[in-house]
Amino acid sequence: MDDVSRTASRIDGASSVLILRPQSAARADTAWRRALVDDPESVKLVGVCLSDRPAEWYKEWREVLGTEPAAAAVITTPELAGDDDPDSVELKTVSTPSNLTGIGVKTTPYLNRWDDAVAVVDPLTVLCQYADTQEVYQFLHVLLARLRGSGQAQVYADPVVDDERSIELLKSLFDAVVEYDPEGEHNGDWNARRRQS
Numbered sequence: 001m002d003d004v005s006r007t008a009s010r011i012d013g014a015s016s017v018l019i020l021r022p023q024s025a026a027r028a029d030t031a032w033r034r035a036l037v038d039d040p041e042s043v044k045l046v047g048v049c050l051s052d053r054p055a056e057w058y059k060e061w062r063e064v065l066g067t068e069p070a071a072a073a074v075i076t077t078p079e080l081a082g083d084d085d086p087d088s089v090e091l092k093t094v095s096t097p098s099n100l101t102g103i104g105v106k107t108t109p110y111l112n113r114w115d116d117a118v119a120v121v122d123p124l125t126v127l128c129q130y131a132d133t134q135e136v137y138q139f140l141h142v143l144l145a146r147l148r149g150s151g152q153a154q155v156y157a158d159p160v161v162d163d164e165r166s167i168e169l170l171k172s173l174f175d176a177v178v179e180y181d182p183e184g185e186h187n188g189d190w191n192a193r194r195r196q197s
Contacts, residue, residue: 007192008035011176014194016144016153018171021180022160023123029156032178032190033064036154037118040065044114045072046107050097050126055084057122071114075106098130100139111146119147122156124170133166140173171195 011017017036021029037043043065049057054074062068073090077097085091090110094102111117121127121143127136140155147153155174159167171177178192 004031004035004190007178007190008032011178011192011194014175015148015151016174017155017176017178018174019154019156019178019180020159020167021156022182023125023158025180025182029180030064033061033154034066036152037065038116040067041070042116043069044110044117045069046110046114046117046119047072047074048103048107048119048121048127049074049076049080051080051123053080053082053084054089054091055082055086058086058089061120073107073110075103096130097126100127100131100135104139104142107143108146111151115150117147117151119143119151119153120156121153124155124157125161128157128162128166133163133169136166137169137173140170144173 019029019032034040045061047054047057054076057074058072061072068088072088073092075092075094077095078093081091081093092106094106107119111119124136127139144153157167157170159179174195176192176194178190181189181191
């Protein structure tokens with residue numbers, strides 16, 4: 001069992017996970033993304049993708065899973081959507097990342113229709129730049145409530161960029177928190193813990 005699998009076993013069964021890592025370590029979280037998905041071939045991904053092109057987001061997830069997901073949908077902005085978006089991804093757009101209600105409305109049909117959906121918000125930083133902390137908190141609260149018992153959420157945030165007080169507040173919403181330590185003894189370690197009930 002590798003280090004990520006061993007650490008991931010500490011949060012096994014968590015339906016909502018906040019992953020804290022600097023954007024520069026985004027490629028280092030591949031093993032974590034994979035460890036948090038039960039069955040790569042049957043996973044149904046709902047991505048809130050507001051910083052990368054959907055085609056790039058989908059390509060990364062295919063690499064993470066080692067296969068095509070069973071289904072995928074991406075909520076993005078018109079500026080990021082493009083002609084290269086894969087046909088196998090359902091694409092929905094909102095006018096701006098500040099439209100948290102619109103993002104919620106666009107994700108709801110997938111969360112209602114797909115059993116065991118995995119909702120991915122990456123990076124949370126974009127939402128925090130366009131909306132205040134209370135609005136982001138409320139958006140995540142509703143999203144996580146919809147998934148509880150019937151799916152999973154993976155939310156990625158950059159503790160270097162995002163406000164520390166906001167991160168501490170948002171942590172309270174999640175079943176588990178995973179943090180990247182760039183100064184760990186193995187040239188970057190991951191620590192995982194479940195929220196205390």
